[in-house]
Amino acid sequence: MTAEREGRDGMRIVYIHQYYCNPTMTGGIRSYEQARRLVARGHEVHVITTDITGGRRSLGWRRTDDDGIQVHWFSVPYSNHMSFAQRLRAFAEFMIVAAVKATVLKADLVFATSTPLTVAVPGVLAAKLRRVPFVFEVRDLWPEVPIEMGVLRNPVARWLAGALANLAYRSAEEVVALSPGMAAGVTARRPGTRTTVIPNAADLAMFEVAPEAVRGFRERHRWLGDRPLIVYTGALGRVNGVEYLVRAARRMAETDAEAQVLIVGHGKEWDETKRLAAEYGLLDRTVHMWEQVPKADLPVILGAATLSSSFVRPIRALWDNSANKFFDALAASRPIAVNYGGWQADLLTETGAGLVLDPYDADGAGVLLAAHLRDEVWLKQAREAAHRLAVERFSRDLLFAQFEAVLARSAAGRHRGLARAGQTIGEKQSGTA
Structure with a gap:
């Protein structure tokens, strides 16, 4: 350049x-x-x-x-x-x-x-x-x-x-x-x-991660290994309502005890989200919480993810967001689950690059997530769709x-x-x- x-x-x-x-x-x-x-x-x-x-x-x-x-x-x-x-x-x-x-x-x-x-x-x-x-x-x-x-x-x-x-x-x-x-x-x-x-x-070059780096990441964290992983990266503020993911994880664990959730971020609702995970008996067993990391550390985390995620509270004005985490997932060729409507949800529905969850039904979301985390055919198709969106549109x-x-x-x-x-x-x- x-x-x-x-x-x-x-x-x-x-x-x-x-x-x-x-x-x-x-x-x-x-x-x-x-x-x-x-x-x-x-x-x-x-x-x-x-x-x-x-x-x-x-x-x-x-x-x-x-x-x-x-x-x-x-x-x-x-x-x-x-x-x-x-x-x-x-x-x-x-x-x-x-x-x-x-x-x-x-x-x-x-x-x-x-x-x-x-x-x-x-x-x-x-x-x-x-x-x-x-x-x-x-x-x-x-x-x-x-x-x-x-x-x-x-x-x-x-x-x-x-x-x-x-x-x-x-x-x-x-x-x-x-x-x-x-x-x-x-x-x-x-x-x-x-x-x-x-x-x-979508920063395609940044999110190109060598397979051995991903394997090394999974091996370093014994709680992960070869288990399915849902990742959330970003703010834990009033807008986001990340406790939705914790509630979904509780229901998901009843179906798939091996599925793991990693929340990486910071914000006003960090402590509340962590307390809820502890209250459900999920903290450090199913739900893992890490403090915010530099942007340069995100590619290997998303590379290890089975599914990424983005959440907001059920407020119509928030549907118009343009969440970085959404485009990071596309750059990493990872399916993404969202719990809101609007233009990003429409993209996922049209292309098959992820899941649109009911914002008022975290239990139902947990069942849906568990079903898709082990569906290798759907995962392959969703990864390919995410990659196409990243390359051709974003x-x-x-x-x-x-x-x-x-x-x-x-x-x-x-x-x-x-x-x-x-x-x-x-x-x-x-x-x-």
Whole structure:
């Protein structure tokens, strides 16, 4: 990719993402993968983000180089264990420091990705001051999701969140949405907004794991061996409701005592989920729980999985998610079980790449999971279907091409708009308008 960079006239892009991660960190790496590809295509990328690893507020910015990406870090404490009010404070704090940083960096285009929605403010300010295009990416619909979850109850807070969403959509040359439902939510709030759907992606090269590495993983963990394994990787927050998997595992164990479940992640409901597994007598027997691991460690875990999984609570707004774990499973050619409807469930039903479970019936889910974990014919077909989806529809390189096209289109659109404005001014001054 370095060779591609030579000889190109690239843009200087300011990329605002409050919770950016690289593969050595725990979390999604969409921004890292997009930014490093932009660099390889000849663009200069400056990421503005926050460092939450130290747990302390920063005294200033620090700068690192991530494969050519210039990353500007400012420490703002954040944790899934925080209350909603504490999270709002973290969002507001980053919004202020990011606005200062974004406005002093030279840019040809400003890109901001939510959540939180507050990242739109530094993006809009920097773009207006620099008179450059602004592109906004929607990863979750705010304020629609927190309102439907009952988290955002205050009428004033709802109005402010709605006004912030309107500002972001109105100011953007184009909006990138991570799912069709999110795109619909954007245009429902502000009709006419130019919106492109670019979901999360399957990192095929990252999830290519040698068979001996998978065998070694299974052999190192005596509780696993050659037993069937269901894996959940990701957040254990209020949105996810991972206790559903524990309840399903209890029923599954009655049918298949050897089937194993591995939960890898972190979040506010970690302790509650672990207590429930212990209460059922499943902890460290059927259900195993590991703390979060770096993204680079996930491929071998998914490589050892018989089935991956993704869960959310039964709230309609959450069906429009674009879960990283869903696309990681596809990249690893693993079937995935979900307990929600929407576009991802439709994909699984249409292609046979996984299972759609009843969100209100964890016992029934346990029976269904047990039946499929030993069905070698179904597993083979589901693995092949998952692989086809990863290659043909969701490969990182394929979706990056669409992403770069959005940025190029936005930059060209702004330049045409400025040229037309300049022409109109000139005509008026000459008296010909």
